[in-house]
Amino acid sequence: MGAGPAGSMASKDSGPEGRELFGIADLAEEFGITTRTIRFYENKNLIHPARVNGSRVYTRRDRARLALILRAKTIGSSLVQISHFLDLYGEQGEGRAEQMDYVVRETTKAIAELEMKQELIRDTLKELREIRQGCMERLPGYTPADNSHKV
Amino acid sequence: MGAGPAGSMASKDSGPEGRELFGIADLAEEFGITTRTIRFYENKNLIHPARVNGSRVYTRRDRARLALILRAKTIGSSLVQISHFLDLYGEQGEGRAEQMDYVVRETTKAIAELEMKQELIRDTLKELREIRQGCMERLPGYTPADNSHKV
DNA sequence: GAATCAATTGACCTATACGTCAAACAGTGA
DNA sequence: TCACTGTTTGACGTATAGGTCAATTGATTC
Numbered sequence: 622m623g624a625g626p627a628g629s630m631a632s633k634d635s636g637p638e639g640r641e642l643f644g645i646a647d648l649a650e651e652f653g654i655t656t657r658t659i660r661f662y663e664n665k666n667l668i669h670p671a672r673v674n675g676s677r678v679y680t681r682r683d684r685a686r687l688a689l690i691l692r693a694k695t696i697g698s699s700l701v702q703i704s705h706f707l708d709l710y711g712e713q714g715e716g717r718a719e720q721m722d723y724v725v726r727e728t729t730k731a732i733a734e735l736e737m738k739q740e741l742i743r744d745t746l747k748e749l750r751e752i753r754q755g756c757m758e759r760l761p762g763y764t765p766a767d768n769s770h771k772v
Numbered sequence: 773m774g775a776g777p778a779g780s781m782a783s784k785d786s787g788p789e790g791r792e793l794f795g796i797a798d799l800a801e802e803f804g805i806t807t808r809t810i811r812f813y814e815n816k817n818l819i820h821p822a823r824v825n826g827s828r829v830y831t832r833r834d835r836a837r838l839a840l841i842l843r844a845k846t847i848g849s850s851l852v853q854i855s856h857f858l859d860l861y862g863e864q865g866e867g868r869a870e871q872m873d874y875v876v877r878e879t880t881k882a883i884a885e886l887e888m889k890q891e892l893i894r895d896t897l898k899e900l901r902e903i904r905q906g907c908m909e910r911l912p913g914y915t916p917a918d919n920s921h922k923v
Numbered sequence: 924g925a926a927t928c929a930a931t932t933g934a935c936c937t938a939t940a941c942g943t944c945a946a947a948c949a950g951t952g953a
Numbered sequence: 954t955c956a957c958t959g960t961t962t963g964a965c966g967t968a969t970a971g972g973t974c975a976a977t978t979g980a981t982t983c
Contacts, residue, residue, distance in 0.1 A: 697848020721907045728904040753879040756872045
């Protein structure tokens with residue numbers, strides 16, 4: 622089965638931010654990934670775009686969801702983990718206390734894991750800064766507390 | 773080619789911390805990974821244990837290196853990235869200014885990337901806490917600012 | 924209405940990071 | 954000495970995360 626275009630002629634606006642609906646190529650370009658990757662995520666049930674004439678159409682919510690996925694990936698989560706993540710983000714609306722309790726427990730776990738990662742990163746950063754500092758001191762033309770070209 | 777044991781009878785001490793040398797199984801157990809994983813890392817040139825009668829023998833430095841690898845993995849680095857990481861950790865000793873300069877540049881890049889990840893995690897944590905908070909408020913028996921069973 | 928162009932599904936391929944045997948071999952204890 | 958345990962290399966299998974190609978289809982343009 623094929624589908625139609627959703628090319629440069631956007632559904633409503635043409636600005637990159639004022640848009641409401643997006644084609645798969647738009648999102649791919651915006652996030653610097655391939656359409657294959659986006660379709661792969663859909664296959665893994667991470668995003669559920671609408672279909673128009675067989676073509677995928679993404680809302681802002683879909684786009685935000687994709688952004689969440691990519692952010693989580695950068696942090697080091699697997700797609701399976703991300704899938705559970707996304708459930709938490711979606712589930713807040715309503716639901717019985719049972720569901721709420723579940724979300725509370727899961728978010729608590731996720732928070733704990735991220736806090737641990739945060740600590741590991743902090744430690745690593747400290748070490749890297751020490752290494753860099755040690756190197757700089759051995760570099761010719763070094764003067765202690767050289768903040769002349771500080772960032 | 774085969775090899776000999778390095779079993780429960782440790783090279784020197786038997787305590788888990790006072791040790792100086794370790795067998796592959798010791799490290800595997802200590803870090804909760806398999807020996808296969810450790811051998812895989814060696815195959816990728818991430819660790820270079822000594823050999824005694826064909827069997828791998830790990831020093832404290834090797835053990836620290838393995839710890840670095842696993843920490844970096846948790847943070848979300850690939851083994852290739854970790855390989856470069858480890859080069860930086862090893863290279864600080866001496867070397868010409870050229871090498872020092874290289875290390876300074878690479879550590880700077882690594883630091884920037886980690887700082888970015890740190891921010892992403894901060895953002896995610898903030899959102900997760902909000903979600904959890906929102907759920908808790910909808911939970912029965914909730915009283916605002918309920919710190920009665922705080923961690 | 925034929926060409927073109929973007930998008931679709933399906934199939935197969937790739938790289939990473941290991942898991943899982945299998946066969947061989949080295950020490951140790953009985 | 955023989956069995957047993959732990960280790961070695963090698964080979965193959967698996968899960969994840971996509972890349973790449975092919976054939977098709979649908980909307981737009983000429």
